Amino acid sequence: MAGTDPIHQFVISDIFTVFRMGGDGTEGSGLNFAFTNSALFMVATVVAVSAYMLLSSSQRSLVPNRLQMTSEMLYEFIANMLRSSAGSEGMRFFPFVFSLFIFILVGNLLGLVPYFFTFTSHIIVTFALAMLVILVVTIYGLMRHGLGFFKLFAPSGVPGYVLPIVIPIEIVSFLSRPISLSVRLFGNILAGHITLKVFTGFVVTMGAAGWLGWLGALLPLTMGVALTALEFLVAAVQAYVFAVLTSMYLNDAVHPSH
Amino acid sequence: MVNPQDNQGRTESAGGVTRDLASRIASAQRARDIAAKGAAAEGGRDNTGLARGLRLGSEFAAAILVGTGIGYLADLGLGTSPWGLLIMLMVGFAAGVMNVIRAVNEMNKEAQASPATGAGPEQRDDPPAETR
Numbered sequence: 008m009a010g011t012d013p014i015h016q017f018v019i020s021d022i023f024t025v026f027r028m029g030g031d032g033t034e035g036s037g038l039n040f041a042f043t044n045s046a047l048f049m050v051a052t053v054v055a056v057s058a059y060m061l062l063s064s065s066q067r068s069l070v071p072n073r074l075q076m077t078s079e080m081l082y083e084f085i086a087n088m089l090r091s092s093a094g095s096e097g098m099r100f101f102p103f104v105f106s107l108f109i110f111i112l113v114g115n116l117l118g119l120v121p122y123f124f125t126f127t128s129h130i131i132v133t134f135a136l137a138m139l140v141i142l143v144v145t146i147y148g149l150m151r152h153g154l155g156f157f158k159l160f161a162p163s164g165v166p167g168y169v170l171p172i173v174i175p176i177e178i179v180s181f182l183s184r185p186i187s188l189s190v191r192l193f194g195n196i197l198a199g200h201i202t203l204k205v206f207t208g209f210v211v212t213m214g215a216a217g218w219l220g221w222l223g224a225l226l227p228l229t230m231g232v233a234l235t236a237l238e239f240l241v242a243a244v245q246a247y248v249f250a251v252l253t254s255m256y257l258n259d260a261v262h263p264s265h
Numbered sequence: 266m267v268n269p270q271d272n273q274g275r276t277e278s279a280g281g282v283t284r285d286l287a288s289r290i291a292s293a294q295r296a297r298d299i300a301a302k303g304a305a306a307e308g309g310r311d312n313t314g315l316a317r318g319l320r321l322g323s324e325f326a327a328a329i330l331v332g333t334g335i336g337y338l339a340d341l342g343l344g345t346s347p348w349g350l351l352i353m354l355m356v357g358f359a360a361g362v363m364n365v366i367r368a369v370n371e372m373n374k375e376a377q378a379s380p381a382t383g384a385g386p387e388q389r390d391d392p393p394a395e396t397r
Contacts (some may be wrong), residue, residue: 176363183361187323187327
């Protein structure tokens with residue numbers, strides 16, 4: 008059953024060990040910092056994105072060719088989104104938001120290639136990305152507005168006697184952002200990949216039952232094709248959602264009173 | 266866009282030139298605004314109901330989890346079990362409801378703002394909601 012095990016695709020395996028820390032030299036003791044298959048695909052994503060961006064912007068023609076056009080459209084898309092949610096002041100975060108968007112998008116799309124690993128299907132990866140966003144928001148907000156940033160937790164126009172109730176609620180709401188941001192991306196990608204694997208796994212197991220099984224296997228096969236199309240949509244939508252929410256949170260850092 | 270050469274003969278006075286320039290800047294800004302809104306609507310179009318529902322669900326669940334977690338840790342530290350857990354569960358619930366209300370408000374605002382543009386590059390039959 009190893010071939011149709013829906014969880015097997017998420018196994019992290021070491022490719023080579025970078026260095027070890029602590030432990031007494033025996034196998035499995037101490038901390039092992041390895042270059043894993045997850046790291047390999049992150050590097051592959053960064054290399055692919057960088058190569059595409061460098062290649063498409065190398066001409067720098069005033070009238071863009073097709074390749075340059077695609078990267079200009081990507082730029083416009085993210086720039087408009089950031090400008091509409093965080094204002095023109097938020098545009099200083101454009102490199103950050105664009106990198107996040109393209110990294111998640113290409114990572115999701117690469118993961119749809121058969122036998123490829125999807126690093127966004129691990130919550131620690133998406134949580135690290137979400138914490139990066141929240142830390143940027145908090146540190147920039149504190150740098151920019153000082154203690155005025157904490158006005159974020161006390162909305163204007165709220166009478167003083169309800170503040171003791173509102174402030175804890177606002178703080179919990181703020182702290183829940185990295186959780187919801189990371190769980191959403193991870194959950195969508197994980198669930199999609201498992202569903203895809205379960206349905207296509209049915210084709211193999213039903214096929215073992217003879218010609219009637221192969222006939223019945225047409226149903227899960229159709230489902231698998233449809234789900235693949237849906238997964239492409241989910242991959243793009245989730246990268247977009249992550250970028251939109253990032254720019255909305257950055258808006259809080261730029262203008263803390265809401 | 267009007268070519269500068271075209272209206273050199275018509276607007277002789279300096280005031281006319283500035284007024285002409287101002288109107289050209291205004292029309293360029295309008296065109297840019299429309300383009301920006303069109304791009305935003307394009308992003309909203311592939312915004313499925315599934316994605317929207319998952320966003321609201323995760324916003325709600327995350328706040329409750331965070332609230333309960335804080336309460337549990339406070340109990341561990343202060344030995345006030347079970348009061349911290351109970352109170353922070355309620356606070357987390359309130360924060361979750363607030364998250365959902367905020368998210369829905371944003372969706373409604375964008376759904377209302379988009380059809381009002383009118384002058385967009387094309388008419389849409391469904392009001393696009395932006396995020397999720």
